[in-house]
Amino acid sequence: MLRTPLYDFHVEHGGKMVDFAGWEMPMLYAKSGGILAEHHQVRKSGGIFDVSHMGRVKMTGRHARRLLERLCTRRISDMQEGQCRYSLVCNEQGGIRDDVIVYKNDEDDFLVVVNASNREKLLGHFEQVRAAGDLNVKIDDQTLKTAMVALQGPRVMPMIAQISKEIPALKRYRFAVKNLVIMKLIVSRTGYTGEDGVEVILPASGMEMALKLLLKDVKVGEADALVKPAGLGARDTLRLEAGMPLYGHELGEETNALGTTLDFAVSLDKDADERGEKFIGMEALKRTRDEGGPAQKLVGIRLEGKRTARQGMTVKVGGKQVGTITSACLSPTLGYPIAMAYIGRDHAAEGTALEIDTGKDALLPGQVCAMPFYKMP
Amino acid sequence: MSIPSDRLYSESHEWHKVEGDVLTHGLTRFAVEQLTDVTYVQMKPKGTKFKSGDIVGEVESVKATSDVYCFGAGEITELNSAVVEDPSLLNADPFGAGWLFKARLSDKTGMTSLMDAAAYAKHSGH
Numbered sequence: 001m002l003r004t005p006l007y008d009f010h011v012e013h014g015g016k017m018v019d020f021a022g023w024e025m026p027m028l029y030a031k032s033g034g035i036l037a038e039h040h041q042v043r044k045s046g047g048i049f050d051v052s053h054m055g056r057v058k059m060t061g062r063h064a065r066r067l068l069e070r071l072c073t074r075r076i077s078d079m080q081e082g083q084c085r086y087s088l089v090c091n092e093q094g095g096i097r098d099d100v101i102v103y104k105n106d107e108d109d110f111l112v113v114v115n116a117s118n119r120e121k122l123l124g125h126f127e128q129v130r131a132a133g134d135l136n137v138k139i140d141d142q143t144l145k146t147a148m149v150a151l152q153g154p155r156v157m158p159m160i161a162q163i164s165k166e167i168p169a170l171k172r173y174r175f176a177v178k179n180l181v182i183m184k185l186i187v188s189r190t191g192y193t194g195e196d197g198v199e200v201i202l203p204a205s206g207m208e209m210a211l212k213l214l215l216k217d218v219k220v221g222e223a224d225a226l227v228k229p230a231g232l233g234a235r236d237t238l239r240l241e242a243g244m245p246l247y248g249h250e251l252g253e254e255t256n257a258l259g260t261t262l263d264f265a266v267s268l269d270k271d272a273d274e275r276g277e278k279f280i281g282m283e284a285l286k287r288t289r290d291e292g293g294p295a296q297k298l299v300g301i302r303l304e305g306k307r308t309a310r311q312g313m314t315v316k317v318g319g320k321q322v323g324t325i326t327s328a329c330l331s332p333t334l335g336y337p338i339a340m341a342y343i344g345r346d347h348a349a350e351g352t353a354l355e356i357d358t359g360k361d362a363l364l365p366g367q368v369c370a371m372p373f374y375k376m377p
Numbered sequence: 378m379s380i381p382s383d384r385l386y387s388e389s390h391e392w393h394k395v396e397g398d399v400l401t402h403g404l405t406r407f408a409v410e411q412l413t414d415v416t417y418v419q420m421k422p423k424g425t426k427f428k429s430g431d432i433v434g435e436v437e438s439v440k441a442t443s444d445v446y447c448f449g450a451g452e453i454t455e456l457n458s459a460v461v462e463d464p465s466l467l468n469a470d471p472f473g474a475g476w477l478f479k480a481r482l483s484d485k486t487g488m489t490s491l492m493d494a495a496a497y498a499k500h501s502g503h
Binding site for chain 2: 016027028034035036233237306307308310329330332360
């Protein structure tokens with residue numbers, strides 16, 4: 001199994017290590033108090049997440065933008081330098097190969113952050129599309145050479161403001177490259193928790209030094225620390241409250257890109273621009289649109305009581321199956337159970353009453369509700 | 378991790394404490410650590426009769442939902458309302474305040490397959 005440059009840090013903080021897409025990652029930290037404590041820590045103050053397992057792929061060369069234009073469902077041509085953009089990568093059928101974040105350094109220099117579970121698949125896909133178009137692009141997988149951490153929570157930006165003027169001035173989905181004497185940092189105002197904060201990419205060899213600095217300034221290990229380590233468990237409950245889809249749950253090769261809540265992430269007219277290009281899956285998605293849209297839509301569900309639904313449970317309306325749960329938890333912040341599900345479009349309207357069949361002679365009542373479930377104040 | 382020696386353990390990580398024909402039942406620390414933070418506990422109601430190996434309830438956590446099994450046959454006589462009220466008790470003190478239910482045993486035959494503390498320590502990898 002692969003280990004990230006933060007492995008020793010995880011062990012020191014009582015990380016309960018699990019296999020995640022071939023990486024040994026912390027589900028939770030005993031010293032942070034476990035998933036619920038870590039969740040509340042991020043909502044109230046701050047958490048540090050190791051996200052080094054995510055793939056980081058550099059694309060350089062005079063056709064880098066065109067390659068990305070063909071791969072991504074969103075426009076790349078209007079991105080500015082120093083901008084990040086969330087996008088989907090589709091297959092020819094309009095199913096989702098991955099969701100990614102594209103960083104634009106300049107016209108010939110991009111970085112793509114991909115899901116750990118899809119890294120190998122996407123590297124093959126990128127190369128295939130590059131070769132098919134005879135595009136001049138160097139595709140360099142930098143995942144093992146670099147580390148990536150996310151700092152998330154309401155007290156993160158005020159904390160960073162004490163050491164940097166530039167970073168707190170970044171808008172959402174913008175990044176800055178900091179060339180320190182000892183290393184280069186890419187700091188973006190992005191995240192996957194529904195909180196403000198940053199994600200930082202740095203050389204793997206610099207992680208130990210960076211952690212030492214952070215531990216000194218932020219006192220990560222202490223009981224009343226502003227920022228404490230948070231694991232994959234809290235990351236999942238936080239993203240779910242924030243209504244953010246997760247590959248393998250809400251997104252997959254069989255998931256139609258128009259059925260997600262990510263309408264903003266699919267630009268079916270992006271070939272209309274002067275420098276525009278069709279993306280892979282575009283024709284299939286246009287057909288879906290012209291036929292009235294996908295049969296199933298991703299919705300949020302609020303349940304009554306305290307019982308949690310689970311991925312794979314069926315959703316029923318009037319006793320008939322209309323959909324399937326993709327993610328669910330008892331929302332730590334809101335105190336009631338929440339879920340995401342794909343359900344037939346006729347039942348997807350907000351307020352629709354439904355039941356979740358646990359498969360064990362129990363029906364959990366709930367209703368379709370707006371996402372995100374939680375919005376930062 | 379200390380495993381009390383005054384009770385019997387199942388492969389599915391339940392503990393069974395027998396005093397005469399009274400059974401007190403709960404989950405082991407290993408079990409709740411696997412589950413992570415417990416969010417919901419629902420045992421079968423008082424008066425439920427069960428056979429050895431029956432599912433007697435469900436425990437939900439942030440990560441998973443798990444069936445709870447009981448060995449030995451009998452009837453549920455008391456539920457731990459404190460743990461229903463505050464499921465985190467199960468994480469805090471699984472062998473003590475986090476017990477799940479009490480029962481009157483009518484047949485202990487099914488309990489012969491259970492492990493003592495030493496065997497369970499081996500089973501749960503300690």
